[in-house]
Amino acid sequence: MAFLQDYIYYIGAFGLVFIGLFIMLTKHNLIKVIIGLSILETGVNLFLISVGYITNGTAPIFSKPGLNVREMVDPVPQALVLTAIVIGLAVLALVLALSIRLYKHFGTLDLRKIKELKW
Amino acid sequence: MVNPVLLIVVPIGLAFLTPILRFISKKWVKFIPVLGFIFNLAVSISLIPAAIHDPLIVKLGGFAPPFSIVLVVGPVGILFATLISLAGVLVSFYALSYIKEGPQQKYHMLYMLLLAGATGVVLTGDIFNLFVFFEILCISSYALVAYLGNKAGIESAIKYLIQGSIGSSLLLVGIGLLYGYFGTLNMADIASQIGTVDASRLFIPMALMITGLGIEAAIFPLNAWLPDAHSSAPSSISAILSGIAIEVGLYAVIRVLFTLFDVSSFLLFMLVLGVVTLIIGELCAMSQKNIKRMLAYSSIGQIGLIVFAFSLSSNFGVGGGLFQMISHTLSKALLFLAAGFMIYKTGSMEISSFEGIGRKMPLTALLFTIGTFSLVGLPPFVGFASKFMIIRAALAKGEMLYTLLIGLVLLATVIEGSYFFKVIQVMYFKGSKTGITKSESPITGLIPMIIFASLIIFIGVYPEFIMGIINPAASELIDKFSYIRSVLG
Numbered sequence: 001m002a003f004l005q006d007y008i009y010y011i012g013a014f015g016l017v018f019i020g021l022f023i024m025l026t027k028h029n030l031i032k033v034i035i036g037l038s039i040l041e042t043g044v045n046l047f048l049i050s051v052g053y054i055t056n057g058t059a060p061i062f063s064k065p066g067l068n069v070r071e072m073v074d075p076v077p078q079a080l081v082l083t084a085i086v087i088g089l090a091v092l093a094l095v096l097a098l099s100i101r102l103y104k105h106f107g108t109l110d111l112r113k114i115k116e117l118k119w
Numbered sequence: 120m121v122n123p124v125l126l127i128v129v130p131i132g133l134a135f136l137t138p139i140l141r142f143i144s145k146k147w148v149k150f151i152p153v154l155g156f157i158f159n160l161a162v163s164i165s166l167i168p169a170a171i172h173d174p175l176i177v178k179l180g181g182f183a184p185p186f187s188i189v190l191v192v193g194p195v196g197i198l199f200a201t202l203i204s205l206a207g208v209l210v211s212f213y214a215l216s217y218i219k220e221g222p223q224q225k226y227h228m229l230y231m232l233l234l235a236g237a238t239g240v241v242l243t244g245d246i247f248n249l250f251v252f253f254e255i256l257c258i259s260s261y262a263l264v265a266y267l268g269n270k271a272g273i274e275s276a277i278k279y280l281i282q283g284s285i286g287s288s289l290l291l292v293g294i295g296l297l298y299g300y301f302g303t304l305n306m307a308d309i310a311s312q313i314g315t316v317d318a319s320r321l322f323i324p325m326a327l328m329i330t331g332l333g334i335e336a337a338i339f340p341l342n343a344w345l346p347d348a349h350s351s352a353p354s355s356i357s358a359i360l361s362g363i364a365i366e367v368g369l370y371a372v373i374r375v376l377f378t379l380f381d382v383s384s385f386l387l388f389m390l391v392l393g394v395v396t397l398i399i400g401e402l403c404a405m406s407q408k409n410i411k412r413m414l415a416y417s418s419i420g421q422i423g424l425i426v427f428a429f430s431l432s433s434n435f436g437v438g439g440g441l442f443q444m445i446s447h448t449l450s451k452a453l454l455f456l457a458a459g460f461m462i463y464k465t466g467s468m469e470i471s472s473f474e475g476i477g478r479k480m481p482l483t484a485l486l487f488t489i490g491t492f493s494l495v496g497l498p499p500f501v502g503f504a505s506k507f508m509i510i511r512a513a514l515a516k517g518e519m520l521y522t523l524l525i526g527l528v529l530l531a532t533v534i535e536g537s538y539f540f541k542v543i544q545v546m547y548f549k550g551s552k553t554g555i556t557k558s559e560s561p562i563t564g565l566i567p568m569i570i571f572a573s574l575i576i577f578i579g580v581y582p583e584f585i586m587g588i589i590n591p592a593a594s595e596l597i598d599k600f601s602y603i604r605s606v607l608g
Contacts, residue, residue, distance in 0.1 A: 017292070024285065030277070037284055044288050044295070051299040077298065080247055084291060087254045091284050094258060098265055098277050105270045114274055 009050030016043025030099050030109040034092070041088040045081045052077035120169060121162050123177055123192045123242065126200055127252075130155050130207075130235035137228040148224045149215055152231050156207035159238070163201040170197040171591050174605045176244070184244075184607050185308045191244035191606055194592035195441075199241035199370060202445060206362050206452055207234045209567035213456050214355045216561040217463075221266055226353075229266075233259040233359065237367045244606055246294055246379075247304045249371060250287070257283050257335065260364055264352045275347035282334055282344045290331030296324040297379075307606035310378050310599055318381070325380050332375065335368030338426060339396035342419050346403075349415035350468070354459025357411060361418045362452040366444050369422060373429050373440075377596045382432070389430040394527050396423030401534040409468045410458050413538065414451065417494065420531060421447045427528060428509040431521075436512035438586075438593035442505040445578075445585065450493040450502060453571040457487035460560035470542055477547035483560045484546050486568045491539040493575045496532060501579040506532065 004011070020040025024033050052074030060072045099109060106114050133155045141148050169175060170192045180187025192200075211230065218226055232255055239252030261283065265276035294304070300316050301309050313321070330341070337345040345365070349357045376382045376389070400420030407413040425447070428440030460483055465472045477484040493500035496507075510528070513521045559565065578584055595602055 017288070021285070024281065033281060037281065040285070040288050044291050047292060048295045048298075051295050074302075076304070077295070080295075080298075083247075083251060087251070087258075087287075090258055091254075091261075091280065094261060095277065095280050095284075098261075098273055098280065101265070101268065101273045102277060105273060 009046065009053065013043050013047035013050055016040070016046060019043070028111050030102065030111055033111070034095055034099065037095070038088070038092060041084070041091075045084055045088075048077045048081045048084065121165060123162070123166060123175060123190055123200075124179065125162055126159055126204075126242065127190075127235055127239045129158055130231045130238070134228045134231035134235065137224050137231070141224045145224070149218070149227055152211035152227050153208065153215070155231060156204050156211055156234070159204035160201070160208055163197060163204050166192060167197055167201065167588065170194060171588060174595075174602075176606060185303055185305050188248050189244040189305065189606065190242045191307075191602075192242055193595050193602070193605070194588055195370075195374075195595050196242045198441065198445075198588050198592050199367070200238050202448055203234055203237050203241070203363055203367075206359065206448060209570055210355050210358050210452065210456070213358075213459075213564050213567045216563040217355050217459055218353065221268065226263070226266060229259040229263050230356075230359070233263065234363065237363050240367050241370055244306050245304050246297065246306050246309065249306075249374075250290055250294055253290070253332075253335070253368075253371065254287055256364060256367065257287065260348075260356075260360060263356045264348045264360075266353055266356065267351070269351075271347075271351040275344070275351040279344040279348040282341075286331040286334030286341075288331070289327045293324040293327035293331060296327070300324075305606070306374070306378060307603045311603045311607065313380060321380060325375075325385075328375050328379075329372060332368055332371045335365065336372050337365050337368070337419055337422055338372070339392060339399055339419075339423065342396070342400075342422075345419055346412050346415040349418065350409060350411035354411070354455050354462065357415070358452040358455035358459075361415065361455060362448040365418060365422060366425075366448060369425060369444070372426075373596065377429075377437075378599045378602055386430045386432055389426055390524065393423045393426030393428075393430055394524050396420070396426060397531045398423070398527060401531045401538075405534055405538045407538075408470055410462070410470050410473070410542070411455070411468055413470070413542075414454055414458065417535065417539075418447075418451060420535065421451070421494070424506075424509065424528065424531075427524070428512065431509075431512050431516065432597070433512055433515065434590075434593050434597055435508065435515060437596050438589045439505060439508035439512050441589050441592055442508055442582075442585070445589075446493065446501040446505040446575075449571055449575050449578075450490045450500075453486060453490040453568055453575065454494070456564070456568050456571070457483050457490060457560075460564055461487070464558075470545055473542070473546050474549040475546075479557050480559055482565060483568070486565075486572050487546070488543055489572045489575060491543060493579065495536045495539055499576060499579050501575045501582075504579055504582040 017040055020036045023036030027033055054073050057071050057073040103109055133151050137151055171194050174191055174193035177190040236252045236255030240249055243249050261276050261280045264279055265272050301312050334341045349360050397420050400416050400423055404413050404416035425440050425443050428436050428443055461476055462468055493502040496502040513525050
């Protein structure tokens with residue numbers, strides 16, 4: 001139980017990453033693949049946050065006098081996650097725009113039926 | 120002295136100004152990238168002497184290195200920055216007459232963003248910053264692959280995007296793990312503390328980062344997107360993707376392997392991976408009927424050769440790898456640019472449709488031939504000098520295994536020769552088709568191709584011209600302690 005309590009965020013984060021990867025690898029509908037990508041990115045962001053998180057820690061900017069460094073949450077991963085979220089948003093917007101065009105060309109979003117290019 | 124940060128800021132600034140400047144004059148928008156990259160080329164050339172002597176450290180946040188983001192303009196960084204700006208100038212000049220359809224100002228905006236991202240990747244000294252610039256590069260190349268908006272373009276852009284974004288996520292997990300271990304994002308700082316963590320725990324972040332970056336670099340099992348994306352993009356973008364984007368991806372792999380981690384136990388794996396990539400790329404290229412797909416597969420092969428050269432891990436081998444990167448950029452960019460106008464002329468990408476084009480477009484066909492000769496490695500051209508350097512470095516190892524691998528590398532070169540000479544034979548010696556009038560490519564298209572070709576011949580005849588920058592660059596990659604010292608002080 002102690003293991004579960006200590007590592008619950010990591011377990012959740014990697015759980016999301018693997019769920020996302022599984023969806024991307026097994027689904028044939030492009031929209032589902034994009035949902036998988038979004039879940040994968042959420043998992044990565046959660047992982048980055050949990051790297052710097054301390055249970056019951058406070059933000060360093062509100063630190064009371066006499067507060068120990070060990071009780072403050074590391075702010076750097078949170079800045080990283082902000083950037084990663086913005087990048088993820090850009091990718092998501094682009095891929096959705098592309099899938100609209102794909103649907104106009106092929107009339108389907110089933111990736112098994114889209115075979116314009118071959119090896 | 121000029122601040123190196125301008126190399127990144129100017130293209131990004133111009134890129135975001137482009138949609139606004141469009142309202143003033145639609146006709147002049149296409150000259151913005153030319154001007155921007157001429158400026159970049161001038162700045163990077165003026166920085167070369169200082170950067171070779173002692174790496175320039177630019178503190179972007181004003182704090183001393185382990186904190187805030189730094190740019191490290193060392194020999195490797197300035198070598199790649201110069202190469203990127205050179206290709207940027209020439210290809211944007213080519214695009215003046217090549218890009219005629221579609222939303223042009225968006226093309227020029229994304230083009231500048233792509234190259235700004237590439238410059239950022241090679242100059243940054245911060246691992247998360249590397250990720251951000253890498254994403255700028257990737258996202259703009261996804262959009263540019265889909266630029267023509269036809270079936271093939273959209274399909275390959277989606278393939279590229281899905282695979283590329285899995286790669287970036289893996290890279291980000293790797294960076295997160297490294298931050299968890301070391302509490303720092305500065306590459307030199309991580310490199311100096313790498314010995315304090317058990318090697319078995321470092322394997323996972325290393326594998327994640329190499330896989331993530333390897334997708335962009337198209338190392339063998341991760342190269343499925345490359346032939347589609349490079350053949351469906353407009354030719355000027357194929358030239359940049361083949362000449363710059365994958366080389367930058369490979370630079371990032373090499374930087375992570377050589378500077379961040381201790382690679383010595385990993386080199387044999389990379390060596391074999393390089394040779395496998397080389398053989399597979401060349402074999403697939405041989406069976407292609409489509410000229411751009413053939414060039415794209417040949418890029419995979421060249422990437423394999425460069426990985427092989429770097430994994431030799433001697434001063435000479437790494438130098439050979441860097442030299443081969445330069446030679447590949449020049450030759451492959453020239454080939455794609457020449458192929459672009461030949462495709463315009465014949466209206467088809469099939470190699471068989473190029474029959475007799477050697478007589479209809481003599482200069483373009485001649486430039487294409489120079490590119491193929493250089494890529495195969497015939498003597499007066501730059502490809503010979505770089506391949507010779509790699510083979511010599513491998514022979515200097517003096518072990519049975521290396522001799523065997525050299526045999527395979529040379530075999531791959533023979534395969535490369537066979538399919539490139541087949542194209543040349545079709546161009547010059549097969550019956551000429553009627554219906555194509557005799558006319559050259561436009562002059563703005565010819566000038567950059569001629570500059571590429573003359574650089575190929577000039578450096579091929581006189582390799583010492585760039586040895587002065589390749590040697591310090593190779594020792595920067597090999598000797599990570601001097602890199603750490605120069606960054607952390």
